[in-house]
Amino acid sequence: MVTFPGSLDDRDAQRAVRLAGGEPVALWHGDADLRGVDAVVLPGGFSYGDYLRCGAIARFAPVMQTVIELAGHGLPVLGICNGFQILCESHLLPGALTRNAHLHFRNRDQRLRIENTSTAWTNAYQPADEIVVPVKNGEGCFVAAPDVLDRLEGEGRVVVRYADGNPNGSVRDIAGICNERGNVVGLMPHPEHAVETLTGPSTDGLGFFASVLTAAVS
Amino acid sequence: MIDTVERARDTPDHPQPYSELGLKSEEYHRIRDILGRRPTSSELAMYSVMWSEHCSYKSSKVHLRQFGDLPRSEVLLVGIGENAGVVDIGDGYAVTFKIESHNHPSYVEPYQGAATGVGGIVRDILTMGARPIAVMDPLRFGPADAPDTQRVLPGVVAGIGGYGNCLGLPNIGGEVVFDDSYLGNPLVNALCVGVMRHEDIRLAKASGPGNQVILFGARTGGDGIGGVSVLASETFAADGPAKRPSVQVGDPFTEKVLIECCLEIFAADLVVGIQDLGGAGLSCATTELSSAGSGGMHVVLDRVPLRDETLAPEEILMSESQERMCAVVTPSDVDRFMQICARWEVTATVIGEVNESGRLTIDWHGERIVDVPPRTVAHGGPVYERPLARPLDLDDLTAGDPGRLPRPSTSEDLQVLLLRMAASPNLCDKTWVTEQYDRYVQGNTVLAQPEDAGVLRIDEQTGLGVAVATDGNGRFTRLEPYAGAQLALAEAYRNVATTGARPLAVTNCLNFGSPEDPAVMWQFAEAVRGLADGCRVLGLPVTGGNVSFYNQTGDTAINPTPIIGVLGVMTDVARRTPMAFGTAPDEVLLVLGETRDEFGGSEWAWSEHHHLGGRPPAVDLGRERALAEILVTAAEQGLLSAAHDLSDGGLAQALVECCLRGDVGAEVRLTGDPFVNLFSESAGRVLVALPAQRRARFTELCEAHAVPVAELGTVRPEHATLTVAGQFGVPLGELRAAFTGTLPALFGSPGR
Numbered sequence: 015m016v017t018f019p020g021s022l023d024d025r026d027a028q029r030a031v032r033l034a035g036g037e038p039v040a041l042w043h044g045d046a047d048l049r050g051v052d053a054v055v056l057p058g059g060f061s062y063g064d065y066l067r068c069g070a071i072a073r074f075a076p077v078m079q080t081v082i083e084l085a086g087h088g089l090p091v092l093g094i095c096n097g098f099q100i101l102c103e104s105h106l107l108p109g110a111l112t113r114n115a116h117l118h119f120r121n122r123d124q125r126l127r128i129e130n131t132s133t134a135w136t137n138a139y140q141p142a143d144e145i146v147v148p149v150k151n152g153e154g155c156f157v158a159a160p161d162v163l164d165r166l167e168g169e170g171r172v173v174v175r176y177a178d179g180n181p182n183g184s185v186r187d188i189a190g191i192c193n194e195r196g197n198v199v200g201l202m203p204h205p206e207h208a209v210e211t212l213t214g215p216s217t218d219g220l221g222f223f224a225s226v227l228t229a230a231v232s
Numbered sequence: 233m234i235d236t237v238e239r240a241r242d243t244p245d246h247p248q249p250y251s252e253l254g255l256k257s258e259e260y261h262r263i264r265d266i267l268g269r270r271p272t273s274s275e276l277a278m279y280s281v282m283w284s285e286h287c288s289y290k291s292s293k294v295h296l297r298q299f300g301d302l303p304r305s306e307v308l309l310v311g312i313g314e315n316a317g318v319v320d321i322g323d324g325y326a327v328t329f330k331i332e333s334h335n336h337p338s339y340v341e342p343y344q345g346a347a348t349g350v351g352g353i354v355r356d357i358l359t360m361g362a363r364p365i366a367v368m369d370p371l372r373f374g375p376a377d378a379p380d381t382q383r384v385l386p387g388v389v390a391g392i393g394g395y396g397n398c399l400g401l402p403n404i405g406g407e408v409v410f411d412d413s414y415l416g417n418p419l420v421n422a423l424c425v426g427v428m429r430h431e432d433i434r435l436a437k438a439s440g441p442g443n444q445v446i447l448f449g450a451r452t453g454g455d456g457i458g459g460v461s462v463l464a465s466e467t468f469a470a471d472g473p474a475k476r477p478s479v480q481v482g483d484p485f486t487e488k489v490l491i492e493c494c495l496e497i498f499a500a501d502l503v504v505g506i507q508d509l510g511g512a513g514l515s516c517a518t519t520e521l522s523s524a525g526s527g528g529m530h531v532v533l534d535r536v537p538l539r540d541e542t543l544a545p546e547e548i549l550m551s552e553s554q555e556r557m558c559a560v561v562t563p564s565d566v567d568r569f570m571q572i573c574a575r576w577e578v579t580a581t582v583i584g585e586v587n588e589s590g591r592l593t594i595d596w597h598g599e600r601i602v603d604v605p606p607r608t609v610a611h612g613g614p615v616y617e618r619p620l621a622r623p624l625d626l627d628d629l630t631a632g633d634p635g636r637l638p639r640p641s642t643s644e645d646l647q648v649l650l651l652r653m654a655a656s657p658n659l660c661d662k663t664w665v666t667e668q669y670d671r672y673v674q675g676n677t678v679l680a681q682p683e684d685a686g687v688l689r690i691d692e693q694t695g696l697g698v699a700v701a702t703d704g705n706g707r708f709t710r711l712e713p714y715a716g717a718q719l720a721l722a723e724a725y726r727n728v729a730t731t732g733a734r735p736l737a738v739t740n741c742l743n744f745g746s747p748e749d750p751a752v753m754w755q756f757a758e759a760v761r762g763l764a765d766g767c768r769v770l771g772l773p774v775t776g777g778n779v780s781f782y783n784q785t786g787d788t789a790i791n792p793t794p795i796i797g798v799l800g801v802m803t804d805v806a807r808r809t810p811m812a813f814g815t816a817p818d819e820v821l822l823v824l825g826e827t828r829d830e831f832g833g834s835e836w837a838w839s840e841h842h843h844l845g846g847r848p849p850a851v852d853l854g855r856e857r858a859l860a861e862i863l864v865t866a867a868e869q870g871l872l873s874a875a876h877d878l879s880d881g882g883l884a885q886a887l888v889e890c891c892l893r894g895d896v897g898a899e900v901r902l903t904g905d906p907f908v909n910l911f912s913e914s915a916g917r918v919l920v921a922l923p924a925q926r927r928a929r930f931t932e933l934c935e936a937h938a939v940p941v942a943e944l945g946t947v948r949p950e951h952a953t954l955t956v957a958g959q960f961g962v963p964l965g966e967l968r969a970a971f972t973g974t975l976p977a978l979f980g981s982p983g984r
Contacts, residue, residue: 019485019488020488020489025324060398064398065485119393120667190717210675212805
């Protein structure tokens with residue numbers, strides 16, 4: 015779990031990893047050493063205050079140089095919200111997250127459809143599973159060139175789609191995508207906020223963290 | 233030329249712009265008496281900001297003393313006078329909470345005004361040694377359809393969200409109220425809650441001679457300087473920017489980093505005392521720190537890191553640049569302190585040293601520009617017993633009996649009224665506002681708006697948690713300030729208890745017009761007296777608060793609006809009582825308390841007839857106590873599946889909200905006048921739902937506390953209709969369309 019200056023959901027994501035049965039390890043943006051972890055989560059927040067563009071500065075953090083390198087060798091990496099933005103800025107994922115179509119920050123419980131269950135982060139779900147997970151973002155509107163979108167669709171790399179409403183105007187209701195290998199996933203919604211019935215709308219988010227534990231073991 | 237102490241001594245007759253800085257002639261002469269000479273321009277700057285109404289509470293002090301006179305509470309670890317009060321919630325945890333206003337800045341520049349309002353209160357909480365864990369925002373605007381509300385509301389909401397979201401603080405509640413009286417003077421109040429272990433409480437004091445004074449956080453700029461630009465322009469050649477914006481500009485990223493940096497510094501136990509820089513900036517921090525500690529401090533002002541090198545010393549002393557803190561650190565800890573700041577890339581500079589001289593001395597370019605007894609600046613301000621006079625129009629207002637207003641006479645009229653009320657700006661769904669706030673971050677939000685109170689988990693192992701609610705009713709307070717303040721207290725208290733938390737402590741933000749108007753001052757005195765008396769009956773301490781005067785347009789003051797915050801504790805948040813119907817099988821509905829024909833100041837009178845008159849509902853705080861006892865016990869015993877307080881809009885509104893929240897229908901049977909039953913705003917009432925088999929146990933509990941309880945009806949999960957037997961039935965779809973359509977229609981729909 016990487017903490018950048020301005021990361022907010024780092025401790026939430028650590029809790030989610032713990033509840034899924036994993037051992038969370040705190041990583042620091044300024045330290046290139048990943049301390050031998052089996053998977054990396056880039057949490058939500060406003061790294062560097064979203065200055066310049068969301069994720070544009072975090073992408074140059076020392077820790078990201080190692081993450082980029084090891085992702086190329088198959089290390090599972092999940093970017094949530096700001097983490098997704100950092101993955102796009104790092105070119106580990108295509109496309110970009112732009113300002114919500116309605117220009118407001120929006121936080122609500124969102125129905126999602128799992129489109130790809132073969133990634134390192136979604137293998138615990140069944141195809142076409144519908145789950146409810148919070149979204150909360152101001153710049154979550156996914157965009158990409160038409161040919162990139164077609165390729166993503168064609169290769170089954172749209173991992174999660176908004177169902178029953180689109181909270182931010184993302185093209186083709188895209189809520190999350192993965193790289194070709196399926197080890198790097200970017201998600202706009204926040205599964206770490208749906209891990210306990212007491213504090214979340216569901217426990218549907220646990221599957222993302224359970225998936226990577228399975229992937230790590232295999 | 234620098235106005236040094238020496239020069240001040242040599243030029244006693246040098247004219248000074250004290251009245252432009254807001255000081256009265258006698259106040260200026262008092263400063264001269266204290267110093268035995270004229271003040272330097274820097275000293276004048278410091279006295280003028282610290283003796284302002286905002287900092288010195290000079291008009292309110294004589295009344296606020298009543299809060300300090302309340303019986304000593306065992307739960308109060310730190311009381312009034314520090315940055316925020318601290319309450320013991322058990323298991324070694326302490327919670328601090330406070331509300332502040334940022335009304336005027338938010339009117340001038342809604343986004344930044346509201347954003348820095350959040351930033352300021354969060355730093356107050358942080359200063360106590362606590363990790364901030366949530367914010368809430370009670371808001372008041374002019375009419376929802378007024379052009380200026382279109383300007384102010386979206387900016388305020390975006391500002392609160394923009395700052396709070398970026399700090400990673402869940403926004404768990406608040407209020408949005410529209411009323412003509414706030415058109416030229418909206419109210420933007422912000423509450424913050426923080427948590428710490430008992431041993432981690434920090435205080436604002438500079439003790440220990442030789443200890444170092446460290447300024448850290450953002451650089452100091454020319455923002456937020458009010459009166460001093462007058463002084464600077466009178467004293468200095470105009471070679472810097474002439475007009476400073478008086479609204480501060482916030483940078484939440486800097487504050488977020490500052491929070492984490494401070495918490496790491498606290499954990500390493502590296503500070504002797506700490507103070508945030510808010511209103512009056514360095515003037516406030518240096519004088520308050522030194523007067524609370526060893527009594528003296530020397531500061532080298534040249535060392536303050538600046539954003540704008542042209543700033544004059546007076547401006548540096550008065551700047552209200554955001555995201556700055558001032559710490560007192562022993563010399564041996566300075567290195568470690570600096571290392572932590574470096575890790576978070578936070579600028580930190582030693583600007584001075586604590587001593588026992590009894591004087592605050594400040595040098596600039598090697599010359600002495602300030603030499604004052606700090607206590608006289610921080611606490612020696614004037615105290616006024618302002619004249620009080622009952623408003624001349626009050627008799628006419630209270631004579632305006634709402635009983636004379638036309639009421640619906642047929643069941644069809646009642647149904648139409650229910651829908652129209654549910655869609656009215658004050659009662660309608662506030663999702664348009666609240667979905668712009670992050671309510672999930674930190675992962676401990678158990679209940680958030682629109683629930684009766686925000687509920688936060690404090691300890692993941694034990695489930696220990698807190699509930700916080702804020703309330704205020706300007707119309708009730710306008711009609712009868714003493715009762716209005718007590719009604720606000722009663723409602724916040726009841727809201728906390730409704731979720732199952734035991735009320736523990738009170739904070740407040742008192743928003744009033746000009747204290748120089750005797751009618752306003754009378755309202756203020758009455759409201760404070762009502763609140764103090766109310767707290768005495770409820771057995772709750774007031775932990776602190778904030779006074780905001782001069783909320784008026786021309787000669788017309790806002791409706792007096794004391795906002796009351798109540799904090800409660802819950803031993804296990806898993807036992808909280810939510811508001812949604814339909815979470816348990818076979819639910820019956822009961823109403824606790826008595827419903828009377830009370831419409832003075834009601835939402836019905838206002839939204840249907842634009843009428844404000846008569847008397848507000850009767851307050852019975854003994855009854856509120858009994859009610860709270862029932863609700864807390866019932867939650868602990870797991871008797872209730874839902875509960876919702878009856879207040880604005882009465883029973884009708886509560887039914888609409890509980891049905892829609894759970895997306896289930898209900899059928900109710902009313903005895904007596906259906907209109908009064910549905911829309912009266914009698915205090916001391918709560919609607920509860922519970923499985924039928926627990927009814928006997930629950931009604932016994934009510935009888936034991938002598939609170940009347942009446943059968944109302946049942947939840948009907950299979951029928952998507954709210955039915956009032958013998959009157960009407962409204963499909964939930966129609967109800968939802970009415971309830972949720974209003975704000976998107978007024979402020980723009982963000983789409984599905």
